[in-house]
Amino acid sequence: MQVDVVGAGLAGLLAARALSVQGHSVRLWGSAEPAPARAVALSGPSVDYLAGLCPEVGQLGAPIETIHVSRQHRFGHVQLHAQAMDQPNFGRVIPNDDLCLALDDALSGVERIDEQVEDLQPGWQLNDRSSEFVVLASGAPNLLRQAGIHWQSPTMSGELWVAIAKGAPVGTAYERFTDSGPLAILPMGQGRVSLVWQVEGPVTLDRVNRAIGHRVRLTDLQAEQRFPIRLHRADSLARPGLAVIGNASQFLHPVAGQGFNLIVRQLRCLLDQGLDDLSAFNRQALADQATWFQTTRTLAQIFQPALPGQGLALSALAVAGPAQRLFVKRFMEGA
């Protein structure tokens, strides 16, 4: 089938590669944009799937062997070890740019069209070219509107600060709930960590180190960026001959590192169900989306105010083996 993938971000690149491996004739519209300060934490199943399509991915970035969760100004934390759960690791942290490059390199056989799609007309016509099937992997509002897809956008104020630094222990990811919002410290390899913090105002090395507490001492902040927090989710992911994936289908709070993991699952669901009848894809992918949209939103809000009992709750999780396994399964595997 002739498939047009719109948007060459991570979702579009992955969709183009996976569809072409399935034997479709794929055109990919748009060009990838650099994101030097960003990395994604990918679960074990996501890494395995990506490595099946592009073996280089299994070597990129660095593994997460331990996850350390704590609350600023509260006693108690939880430390989860992959080996104690009979796994070599929980997944990998991979710089967005490296992942984009690896997927891009694997796109032999995919036709690249280095232009924006300005117009999507019934039929489906993209910039006057006709398509048998469209995968919308760009959040361009006009294209979603023309496809008849509507968004819900609940308000969530605040900003995300993103940077790279040096200095955290190899193999450990930290999730620290601070007064302003969650702070994630993800090991990227080569002594570097990717930082994502929900925080307002100027961030200095001293401020970020104070928020982290005594366990980690970061140095050498680089490539700082800021993003306003925005949340949205599409109310439908399919029309006859068209599927929506990626940021176009939802934008989650990054507190649980689930955005791209969810996209990988959505794409797998689409390919497993086939492009002819999208009703099962729409149902399953929307259910997965709704769960994670709500979970990440609640998680970002629940730990923000300094409520009593947060430290105790973390300590309880630390001693409860089955609860830990459930936590890990849910957050790393989306199950």
Ligand SMILES: Cc1cc2nc3c(=O)[nH]c(=O)nc-3n(C[C@H](O)[C@H](O)[C@H](O)COP(=O)(O)OP(=O)(O)OC[C@H]3O[C@@H](n4cnc5c(N)ncnc54)[C@H](O)[C@@H]3O)c2cc1C
């Ligand atoms: C701070 C932060 C941290 C994150 N951390 C994690 C994490 O740890 N784990 C995880 O799984 N996820 C994480 N995510 C989520 C993850 O980064 C996203 O899910 C993923 O990057 C989405 O990729 P995308 O291709 O859907 O979207 P985008 O990167 O937005 O790509 C869309 C592409 O479409 C193009 N485009 C737009 N309009 C058009 C048009 N008209 N024609 C052609 N092309 C067009 C754009 O130029 C762009 O290249 C994080 C997100 C943020 C913001």
